[in-house]
Amino acid sequence: MTSPLAGTHVVECASFVAGPTGGLTLAQLGADVVRIDPIGGGSDYLRWPVAPTGESYYWASLNKGKRSVAIDLRNPEGRELVLALATASGRDRGILIDNAVGRPWLAHERLTALRPDLVHVRVQGYPDGRPAVDYTVNAEAGVPGITGSDDWAAPVNHVLPAWDLVTGLSVATGVLAALHRRDRAGEGSFVELALSDVALAGVANLGWLSEAADREGERPRHGNHIYGSFGVDFACRDGARVMVVALTGGQWRALQTATGTAEVFTALERALHADLREETERYRLRETVAAILRPWFAARDLDEVGKELDAARVLWGRYRGMADLVAEHRAQAHEVLADLRLPSGSPAVTARSPLRFSGERGPAGACPALGADTDSVLADVLGLTAAELGGLHDRRVIATPDNPYKEVR
Amino acid sequence: MTSPLAGTHVVECASFVAGPTGGLTLAQLGADVVRIDPIGGGSDYLRWPVAPTGESYYWASLNKGKRSVAIDLRNPEGRELVLALATASGRDRGILIDNAVGRPWLAHERLTALRPDLVHVRVQGYPDGRPAVDYTVNAEAGVPGITGSDDWAAPVNHVLPAWDLVTGLSVATGVLAALHRRDRAGEGSFVELALSDVALAGVANLGWLSEAADREGERPRHGNHIYGSFGVDFACRDGARVMVVALTGGQWRALQTATGTAEVFTALERALHADLREETERYRLRETVAAILRPWFAARDLDEVGKELDAARVLWGRYRGMADLVAEHRAQAHEVLADLRLPSGSPAVTARSPLRFSGERGPAGACPALGADTDSVLADVLGLTAAELGGLHDRRVIATPDNPYKEVR
Numbered sequence: 001m002t003s004p005l006a007g008t009h010v011v012e013c014a015s016f017v018a019g020p021t022g023g024l025t026l027a028q029l030g031a032d033v034v035r036i037d038p039i040g041g042g043s044d045y046l047r048w049p050v051a052p053t054g055e056s057y058y059w060a061s062l063n064k065g066k067r068s069v070a071i072d073l074r075n076p077e078g079r080e081l082v083l084a085l086a087t088a089s090g091r092d093r094g095i096l097i098d099n100a101v102g103r104p105w106l107a108h109e110r111l112t113a114l115r116p117d118l119v120h121v122r123v124q125g126y127p128d129g130r131p132a133v134d135y136t137v138n139a140e141a142g143v144p145g146i147t148g149s150d151d152w153a154a155p156v157n158h159v160l161p162a163w164d165l166v167t168g169l170s171v172a173t174g175v176l177a178a179l180h181r182r183d184r185a186g187e188g189s190f191v192e193l194a195l196s197d198v199a200l201a202g203v204a205n206l207g208w209l210s211e212a213a214d215r216e217g218e219r220p221r222h223g224n225h226i227y228g229s230f231g232v233d234f235a236c237r238d239g240a241r242v243m244v245v246a247l248t249g250g251q252w253r254a255l256q257t258a259t260g261t262a263e264v265f266t267a268l269e270r271a272l273h274a275d276l277r278e279e280t281e282r283y284r285l286r287e288t289v290a291a292i293l294r295p296w297f298a299a300r301d302l303d304e305v306g307k308e309l310d311a312a313r314v315l316w317g318r319y320r321g322m323a324d325l326v327a328e329h330r331a332q333a334h335e336v337l338a339d340l341r342l343p344s345g346s347p348a349v350t351a352r353s354p355l356r357f358s359g360e361r362g363p364a365g366a367c368p369a370l371g372a373d374t375d376s377v378l379a380d381v382l383g384l385t386a387a388e389l390g391g392l393h394d395r396r397v398i399a400t401p402d403n404p405y406k407e408v409r
Numbered sequence: 410m411t412s413p414l415a416g417t418h419v420v421e422c423a424s425f426v427a428g429p430t431g432g433l434t435l436a437q438l439g440a441d442v443v444r445i446d447p448i449g450g451g452s453d454y455l456r457w458p459v460a461p462t463g464e465s466y467y468w469a470s471l472n473k474g475k476r477s478v479a480i481d482l483r484n485p486e487g488r489e490l491v492l493a494l495a496t497a498s499g500r501d502r503g504i505l506i507d508n509a510v511g512r513p514w515l516a517h518e519r520l521t522a523l524r525p526d527l528v529h530v531r532v533q534g535y536p537d538g539r540p541a542v543d544y545t546v547n548a549e550a551g552v553p554g555i556t557g558s559d560d561w562a563a564p565v566n567h568v569l570p571a572w573d574l575v576t577g578l579s580v581a582t583g584v585l586a587a588l589h590r591r592d593r594a595g596e597g598s599f600v601e602l603a604l605s606d607v608a609l610a611g612v613a614n615l616g617w618l619s620e621a622a623d624r625e626g627e628r629p630r631h632g633n634h635i636y637g638s639f640g641v642d643f644a645c646r647d648g649a650r651v652m653v654v655a656l657t658g659g660q661w662r663a664l665q666t667a668t669g670t671a672e673v674f675t676a677l678e679r680a681l682h683a684d685l686r687e688e689t690e691r692y693r694l695r696e697t698v699a700a701i702l703r704p705w706f707a708a709r710d711l712d713e714v715g716k717e718l719d720a721a722r723v724l725w726g727r728y729r730g731m732a733d734l735v736a737e738h739r740a741q742a743h744e745v746l747a748d749l750r751l752p753s754g755s756p757a758v759t760a761r762s763p764l765r766f767s768g769e770r771g772p773a774g775a776c777p778a779l780g781a782d783t784d785s786v787l788a789d790v791l792g793l794t795a796a797e798l799g800g801l802h803d804r805r806v807i808a809t810p811d812n813p814y815k816e817v818r
């Protein structure tokens with residue numbers, strides 16, 4: 001089986017999560033992705049979390065499976081190399097991902113002067129080019145204000161950079177949609193994508209803005225209860241917690257069966273003139289429903305809870321710690337997870353692509369040392385000779401791990 | 410300019426967020442997406458939030474820009490229609506998105522018997538086909554355990570179905586990658602994608618599992634502080650809150666400039682032998698840094714705070730409510746947002762694609778009434794005659810809004 005994107009060449013000139021996630025996604029589907037960094041690394045090169053060696057687990061995982069090229073981006077000669085790599089000729093070249101707002105030397109027009117049919121996807125903060133990050137756009141999209149409980153005065157930020165990840169996959173989608181159009185119509189594309197727009201579209205597409213318009217204000221915060229349905233966490237006897245969900249009628253019946261509460265709820269429905277088969281009724285009476293279910297969980301350890309919920313086909317999940325996940329990975333419980341070596345040889349845990357083609361999981365990809373592929377990429381793609389590469393090294397325009405970095409960060 | 414996916418035909422047989430987000434993304438890039446629902450609607454048809462009319466804002470927004478076909482999926486004749494629509498011939502047909510685990514009649518093998526080069530993307534809960542939803546996989550991926558504050562005993566669930574959204578964009582990416590391979594190599598694809606794998610890959614790719622392995626436990630919960638850097642929320646004099654971030658040296662200098670605190674921090678660095686130019690030092694001393702900055706925000710209303718932060722180019726965002734976003738949308742402040750009419754004519758707020766091609770924003774798409782396109786799609790794609798359609802209606806195999814629904818939900 002050929003990898004879906006085998007033979008496709010992408011240049012990535014981006015940092016932090018969104019752009020690099022786009023490149024990672026394409027690399028794991030078989031594309032050759034060349035990540036270009038400034039010599040010494042960009043502002044994400046040492047981003048937390050870091051290994052005891054000082055290497056960034058974050059950088060390593062988001063940039064695995066790519067080739068790494070280090071170029072002095074302040075040097076005009078270095079900039080010419082970036083332009084040349086991004087616009088190299090060939091049907092499956094000429095694809096660039098960047099987040100280079102405020103870098104006039106990498107303007108779309110300069111690139112299309114070199115290759116008119118370039119596929120160019122640019123990640124922005126705001127659509128007008130002003131900077132923004134996941135943490136700021138999430139606040140602006142209103143999510144922290146409906147997270148957590150109304151007992152807490154302040155908004156609750158999510159820790160997951162969710163909009164970064166959605167933007168990263170949108171980058172991959174944008175690249176492939178533009179590549180499709182270039183294949184069919186010969187047209188290049190300049191695709192811009194703002195983190196802020198992704199966040200606003202995300203909440204709007206869930207219907208949340210329409211509801212806020214009706215309420216003329218924010219919906220209440222219900223802690224761990226699912227809004228508009230039934231789902232909440234329960235503590236087991238041994239202190240483990242589970243998230244239990246009953247969105248559909250079948251899931252609700254299963255939950256009653258597992259916990260032996262069907263008669264209690266039937267009596268409750270009669271007493272309250274309620275019909276808990278309706279999702280909105282389960283939502284309205286969520287505190288009562290949870291209170292009736294809670295003792296069943298509190299009387300059992302997780303093992304027993306899990307067995308009985310599974311036997312009745314209840315929809316549930318255990319609250320796991322990330323350390324638990326690592327232990328499970330070491331017991332080979334999760335095929336999507338994979339081991340990774342940092343450039344120093346130090347171990348790390350990372351992931352393969354969650355997209356399985358014909359049931360197969362591709363490799364996670366190896367983590368390049370910063371600049372490890374500088375010479376080979378410039379030779380392969382631009383045909384530079386050993387003498388030309390030597391000159392670029394002498395003039396400190398490019399770097400490899402063997403040729404000491406100029407520290408320009 | 411042609412839409413990037415103009416002429417591409419996709420059949421979607423999925424529900425809830427992930428699959429439909431994949432279809433929506435492709436529809437907004439110009440694909441003709443036919444969403445197939447059971448007569449009367451699937452289990453997501455009335456999902457909250459709902460309008461005063463009872464219509465689901467959620468369903469309307471996630472399925473806009475698609476054509477809606479209603480078929481009795483329990484009827485063998487109805488199932489044959491779905492198979493025929495999914496495997497219709499034509500270079501840009503034969504693309505199916507589903508989440509139909511446990512529907513043997515829609516097995517991949519049955520589909521490829523009809524069209525061997527089918528592009529088929531299937532959303533799952535777990536990779537072995539067991540069901541899971543965003544709320545359960547998030548608990549299992551460990552995110553609630555590091556969200557919020559260690560002052561709170563329980564984990565904090567996010568309200569944003571982040572993994573659903575990431576999975577939805579992964580579906581779009583998977584479809585386009587498989588389509589690319591079919592174009593180049595003639596091969597079809599069966600792409601499976603589990604919500605659980607998306608969540609595990611998400612946390613692994615951020616380096617969080619590697620860190621938990623080193624710690625042999627969970628990282629501390631810091632409330633609204635950004636982990637490993639400096640960023641936290643501040644209250645302004647008028648009660649508005651802002652999220653302020655200093656990831657880079659430039660952002661940190663800007664924050665000191667705006668708040669007039671450069672000399673304070675210089676003195677603090679001397680007293681503590683610390684170097685706050687280092688991101689990890691700002692993280693270590695986050696409480697002290699925040700305490701020094703807090704009075705500046707508390708002494709000013711949001712308007713003044715915003716002006717001064719912008720003047721100094723500080724990276725910040727305001728905590729907005731969703732009702733604020735709607736008011737701003739009505740003042741045309743957000744081009745990505747758009748008005749939508751529910752089938753009843755009732756208004757809603759939704760979004761266009763955040764992907765802008767050549768600076769243009771495509772239409773958000775209209776919301777179809779359930780089954781509105783049943784007859785026209787079956788006539789167009791399968792060439793059914795008026796008499797054949799009449800027979801299917803008579804046998805209650807298909808439905809349109811004009812031909813009363815059989816209530817089989």
